[in-house]
Amino acid sequence: MRRLLFILSAALLLAAAPALAADFDQAAKDTAADLATAKQEAATAQQSIAQEKAAMTARLKELSARLAAEKKALAAAREGLAQASREKAELGRKLAETSGDLKELAGHVRAGARELLALAERSPSTAQSPGRLEELRGYLNKSRFPGLSDISKLLDLYFAEMAASGQIARWRGPLVDRQGREVSADIVRLGSFTTLYKSGDELGFATLGPASGRLLAAGGDPSWLLGRDITAYLDRQSPAAPMDISGGAALRQLSRSETAWERLQAGGPLVWPILAVALAALILIIERLFFLRRVRANTDQMMASVAEEVAKGDFAAALEEVEKQPGRPTSNVLAAGLAHRGQAADVIDAGLSEAMLRELPRLERFLTTLKVLAAVAPLLGLLGTVTGMINTFQVITVFGAGDPRLMAGGISEALITTQLGLAVAIPILIASALLGRRVSRLAGDMEEKAVALAAALIKAEH
Amino acid sequence: MHLLDTAWQFFLAGGPVMWPLLVLSLWLWALMLYKFLWVARVRREGLELDDAVEDLLRGHAPPVAGPKSAALAHFMSLPGREPRVDTRLWEASVRRQEPGLWRHVESILVLASVAPLLGLLGTVSGMIETFAVIGQYGTGNAQAMAGGIREALVTTETGLLIAIPGIFAGWVLKRQVRKLQQGLLSFSGALHNWLKSREEAAWSI
Numbered sequence: 001m002r003r004l005l006f007i008l009s010a011a012l013l014l015a016a017a018p019a020l021a022a023d024f025d026q027a028a029k030d031t032a033a034d035l036a037t038a039k040q041e042a043a044t045a046q047q048s049i050a051q052e053k054a055a056m057t058a059r060l061k062e063l064s065a066r067l068a069a070e071k072k073a074l075a076a077a078r079e080g081l082a083q084a085s086r087e088k089a090e091l092g093r094k095l096a097e098t099s100g101d102l103k104e105l106a107g108h109v110r111a112g113a114r115e116l117l118a119l120a121e122r123s124p125s126t127a128q129s130p131g132r133l134e135e136l137r138g139y140l141n142k143s144r145f146p147g148l149s150d151i152s153k154l155l156d157l158y159f160a161e162m163a164a165s166g167q168i169a170r171w172r173g174p175l176v177d178r179q180g181r182e183v184s185a186d187i188v189r190l191g192s193f194t195t196l197y198k199s200g201d202e203l204g205f206a207t208l209g210p211a212s213g214r215l216l217a218a219g220g221d222p223s224w225l226l227g228r229d230i231t232a233y234l235d236r237q238s239p240a241a242p243m244d245i246s247g248g249a250a251l252r253q254l255s256r257s258e259t260a261w262e263r264l265q266a267g268g269p270l271v272w273p274i275l276a277v278a279l280a281a282l283i284l285i286i287e288r289l290f291f292l293r294r295v296r297a298n299t300d301q302m303m304a305s306v307a308e309e310v311a312k313g314d315f316a317a318a319l320e321e322v323e324k325q326p327g328r329p330t331s332n333v334l335a336a337g338l339a340h341r342g343q344a345a346d347v348i349d350a351g352l353s354e355a356m357l358r359e360l361p362r363l364e365r366f367l368t369t370l371k372v373l374a375a376v377a378p379l380l381g382l383l384g385t386v387t388g389m390i391n392t393f394q395v396i397t398v399f400g401a402g403d404p405r406l407m408a409g410g411i412s413e414a415l416i417t418t419q420l421g422l423a424v425a426i427p428i429l430i431a432s433a434l435l436g437r438r439v440s441r442l443a444g445d446m447e448e449k450a451v452a453l454a455a456a457l458i459k460a461e462h
Numbered sequence: 463m464h465l466l467d468t469a470w471q472f473f474l475a476g477g478p479v480m481w482p483l484l485v486l487s488l489w490l491w492a493l494m495l496y497k498f499l500w501v502a503r504v505r506r507e508g509l510e511l512d513d514a515v516e517d518l519l520r521g522h523a524p525p526v527a528g529p530k531s532a533a534l535a536h537f538m539s540l541p542g543r544e545p546r547v548d549t550r551l552w553e554a555s556v557r558r559q560e561p562g563l564w565r566h567v568e569s570i571l572v573l574a575s576v577a578p579l580l581g582l583l584g585t586v587s588g589m590i591e592t593f594a595v596i597g598q599y600g601t602g603n604a605q606a607m608a609g610g611i612r613e614a615l616v617t618t619e620t621g622l623l624i625a626i627p628g629i630f631a632g633w634v635l636k637r638q639v640r641k642l643q644q645g646l647l648s649f650s651g652a653l654h655n656w657l658k659s660r661e662e663a664a665w666s667i
Contacts, residue, residue, distance in 0.1 A: 307540075378579075404596055404600055405597050405598070405599075405600050408595075408597040409594070410597075411589075412591075412592075412593030412594040412596075415586050415589055415590045419586040419587055419590060422579060422580075422583040422586060423583055425579065426482075426576055426580060429572065429576055430573070433568060433569065436568070441561045444557060444558075444560055445561075447557055448554045448558050449554075451553050451557065452540070452550070452551060454550055455547035455548075455554065456547070458546065458550070459547040
């Protein structure tokens, strides 16, 4: 810039020279002075420019050096970053690994807690530590992470349950009895198998209500024998206690057992005719038993005295002898025979046979009926079973055979009538056979005595 | 001991019907044993007509060893015997033996035919139990089901085990007794003829 100014001014001076000739020397001097000044100035300027340039160059050098240094630093930083991200990835992997282990551990703890919960929901020892169920349910909460204290607590619960399963504990505590009332009862827990209780007159087995953790009386009265054993054990009179070692299945079976009356009602309408058959047969059997008992007599003795009187010719005394045992078939036959005294042998024989024929139906009455009843009872039972089966299969046509329970319950009830029919028929069968034998013996006796009387009469006649 | 234990387990498996079956079985075997021994004893009785006539003439009743001698002994013990009515009295004496001959045979047959019915009753009870278990637990609980099925099979088996020898013995005894009865009838017929000849002689006097 300054150089430009200098050149311009030199040019101006050169252009103005002719005009100012007078002053040329002056002018030349001035100009020379100016020139010199200008040259000096120029030199100064040049110097300062050079100085400035040098400074600039130095600065540039310095800057580019700095740039290089910065670049180097950047590269180093990049290197560091890559390293760091590699490390981060490594650490992340490690973290995932560790937290996976932790999750697995938590899962195991939860599974363990669930198992113990299932155990505790059935184990009667829960009734002694009612808070246990809630505690265990707390473990199942997914958002809760089990710490070391939780784990050791779970272990303690496990060990407590193990210890309880080997103990016999007696205590007095609340219990829901069979009527559903909460009562205070004497309770004896045998390990984790069985719980016996006694509250007032009621005694029996108790099971744990899984939801409430309270003891509930098992349904169904224990039988008299079982009740006696339980009482003896509770009163410390017997070391033997009835137990359910099947884990509750036997108690469920006990509560399922129903009275004979309920079973009969479950059998359907055909139960009533079978029971009617049984009743009719019972009445007939009792009637026959009484009748045959009444007509059985020591006919040998009577016959001997009758024959004696007849031999003496004292028919009135013989008749009296016969009438000492009135209403009996042999007596009736003998009386009929005595009425024919003094007649021909054929007539006497015919009279006796007729009398016997008259007596036989009285003896054999109802025996055929009994046999028919014995035959009818199983048939009625079969009819009831078939009817029940038809109902069962109708159920199947509606609901399908997917659930075997639906079908099996019906079949079980249908079979009750067959059972009842057989149970009724068998005693009738045996009774009718025994009665029949007795009747035939009486009939044989009657015939024998009739022949003997005929002989005595004929002898007396001649 | 082990066998007894096994038998007891078997008995328990059959359920409540086993008790009547046991009683029935004991009854049946007692009757069978008694009747077989009786038949074996009575079959040895060798009372011939000649001996009987001789006994009659001598007036000495033979020792009772069977229906024939029993009939003869009873006949001879009757008061007021005389030739004119002897045939009738003899007939009465023979008739007296009949119930003893047939005694227990019918009972054995009836008991033997009742045994399978009782077995069937047990089977039905077992099936009721089985189906009730299915109704309760579904078909999953095979153990509980097996109890009912076991009861059903054990009782049927026991009923048949009792019935088969019973029926067999009943028929054998029936045949034996029929043979004995025929022997008695032919003996009584022969003696009847002999007595009849005496009776005719007595009437003709």
